[in-house]
Amino acid sequence: MKFDVMKESFPQLIGGVPETLLLVIFSLCIGFILAVIFAQLRLSKNRFWSWFAGSYIYIFRSTPLLVQIYLIYYGSGQFRIFLQELGLWTFFREAWFCAIMALSLNTGAYTAEIIRGGIQSVSWGEIEAGKAIGMKPLTLFRRIIFPVAIRQALPGYGNEIILIVKSSSLASTITILEITGIAKKIIAATYAPIEVFIIAGSLYLVMNFIVTRIIEFTEHKLNPQFYR
Amino acid sequence: MKKLLISVIAALFVISIAFTASAGQYDKITIATEGAFAPWNFTDSSGQLDGFEIELAKDLCKRMGVEYKMVPQAWDGIIPSLQAGKYDAIMAAMSITEKRKNAVLFSRYYAATPSIFIVLKNNGFDDLKTDVDAITLDQVSPEEEAAMSVLSDTFGGKTIGVQAATIQERFLQQYLGKSVEIKSYDTQENLELDLQSGRIDAALGAMSYWVPRLNDEKGKDFNMVGPGMTKGPFGEGVGVAVRQSDTELAAMFSKAINEAIADGTLSKLAIKWFTFDASAKE
Numbered sequence: 001m002k003f004d005v006m007k008e009s010f011p012q013l014i015g016g017v018p019e020t021l022l023l024v025i026f027s028l029c030i031g032f033i034l035a036v037i038f039a040q041l042r043l044s045k046n047r048f049w050s051w052f053a054g055s056y057i058y059i060f061r062s063t064p065l066l067v068q069i070y071l072i073y074y075g076s077g078q079f080r081i082f083l084q085e086l087g088l089w090t091f092f093r094e095a096w097f098c099a100i101m102a103l104s105l106n107t108g109a110y111t112a113e114i115i116r117g118g119i120q121s122v123s124w125g126e127i128e129a130g131k132a133i134g135m136k137p138l139t140l141f142r143r144i145i146f147p148v149a150i151r152q153a154l155p156g157y158g159n160e161i162i163l164i165v166k167s168s169s170l171a172s173t174i175t176i177l178e179i180t181g182i183a184k185k186i187i188a189a190t191y192a193p194i195e196v197f198i199i200a201g202s203l204y205l206v207m208n209f210i211v212t213r214i215i216e217f218t219e220h221k222l223n224p225q226f227y228r
Numbered sequence: 229m230k231k232l233l234i235s236v237i238a239a240l241f242v243i244s245i246a247f248t249a250s251a252g253q254y255d256k257i258t259i260a261t262e263g264a265f266a267p268w269n270f271t272d273s274s275g276q277l278d279g280f281e282i283e284l285a286k287d288l289c290k291r292m293g294v295e296y297k298m299v300p301q302a303w304d305g306i307i308p309s310l311q312a313g314k315y316d317a318i319m320a321a322m323s324i325t326e327k328r329k330n331a332v333l334f335s336r337y338y339a340a341t342p343s344i345f346i347v348l349k350n351n352g353f354d355d356l357k358t359d360v361d362a363i364t365l366d367q368v369s370p371e372e373e374a375a376m377s378v379l380s381d382t383f384g385g386k387t388i389g390v391q392a393a394t395i396q397e398r399f400l401q402q403y404l405g406k407s408v409e410i411k412s413y414d415t416q417e418n419l420e421l422d423l424q425s426g427r428i429d430a431a432l433g434a435m436s437y438w439v440p441r442l443n444d445e446k447g448k449d450f451n452m453v454g455p456g457m458t459k460g461p462f463g464e465g466v467g468v469a470v471r472q473s474d475t476e477l478a479a480m481f482s483k484a485i486n487e488a489i490a491d492g493t494l495s496k497l498a499i500k501w502f503t504f505d506a507s508a509k510e
Contacts, residue, residue: 074421077421077422077425077427078425079425080426093425093426095411095427175412175413184304185412186304187304188392188397191307191331193305
């Protein structure tokens with residue numbers, strides 16, 4: 001064990017934490033919006049929209065995230081002229097944009113299914129009660145369906161957040177220097193993979209520990225009847 | 229089904245015994261290469277390893293009288309895996325540098341190649357000119373100094389791509405780290421894709437890789453600019469890397485390389501693969 005390498009790499013790896021957090025937070029926010037929309041479409045009575053949302057979810061859940069990242073990053077590079085004409089190349093040029101796009105689309109697909117499950121678990125009685133007092137569809141969704149659904153979906157969604165924290169490490173494959181990217185760089189200079197990866201791994205452990213605490217706290221808040 | 233399973237397990241068992249037997253003695257060795265750095269070493273369309281170092285390994289092992297097996301290994305992690313005992317030697321266009329000498333033991337060098345900047349044609353760098361064609365970084369003359377400042381002026385504020393964990397990356401960090409943005413890639417192929425798409429303004433790479441590349445259909449959009457750079461952070465040529473405890477194996481490789489230089493085999497192989505003689509001389 002080279003403890004001096006561990007000590008030296010610690011501050012450098014800490015420097016990657018903000019990058020990792022930004023990737024995770026952006027992807028989760030965009031992904032969640034996508035998920036709410038696609039969960040609605042999936043449950044829509046219109047067959048086209050239901051099929052459309054179903055295919056999106058199927059494609060992004062059934063292919064590896066690494067392949068999605070490569071396709072979006074190196075794939076877009078092959079269509080540079082086309083993207084330039086559309087004025088989109090300024091976005092696709094940045095590795096950051098591509099990484100967030102891949103992570104968002106991926107977590108969007110998973111989260112859509114989690115939310116769909118939550119929505120379908122809302123009992124008919126509650127929806128009927130809402131309709132009976134004359135709630136419009138949007139009010140019904142906002143006041144009744146969504147709060148109940150999110151309570152059901154939260155444990156599953158907590159899992160998804162943890163997965164995205166870990167998946168963000170794949171962004172290092174397209175030149176982004178987040179925690180894993182920096183770790184690889186240090187290893188290239190020190191040839192001490194065990195020491196550096198132990199530190200990098202512990203950083204993910206700490207981040208996910210905080211994430212699980214926040215989810216647990218929110219679960220308590222949303223379900224006070226279970227935790228008196 | 230059951231029979232198949234048993235035979236698979238048996239086969240794995242035999243393989244694992246073969247591996248343990250190879251440790252210690254040098255009559256059977258495993259050599260790692262990257263398999264993604266043409267023409268040094270690459271994987272052909274049928275999945276076979278081929279290239280300068282594949283043929284050289286065959287020749288050297290014949291001279292040493294050892295049986296050998298060649299395995300592909302991703303570049304970042306190629307030294308830690310050697311230390312972990314996954315294989316006994318590395319022949320992967322690895323330059324001999326002071327830094328690497330702290331981790332592994334090298335044979336004598338068998339080839340040397342300058343490093344050079346590569347740009348996309350018609351992208352604003354075509355008339356980059358310096359007064360010298362070559363810079364040796366261990367002893368920098370005033371003319372070379374001037375050429376260096378031309379380089380840092382031209383590329384200041386630009387993005388330069390480089391393969392991770394290479395001598396070229398080290399050079400960029402040391403000499404241009406303050407003025408350029410460095411992007412590191414896991415393979416040359418990915419680096420090339422981003423040079424083609426314009427995500428990076430220039431790449432820094434080995435001439436031995438780029439000269440054959442530019443003569444090829446795939447390299448028609450690229451140009452080499454500026455002087456070829458050697459020595460200093462670029463090291464003392466390419467050698468075979470072994471674990472530090474394997475002094476005898478390193479000596480065996482050095483002896484075989486000397487023989488290959490003496491009878492002209494090395495230079496013949498270099499011209500065949502690089503189109504110019506990048507082989508070690510004396």
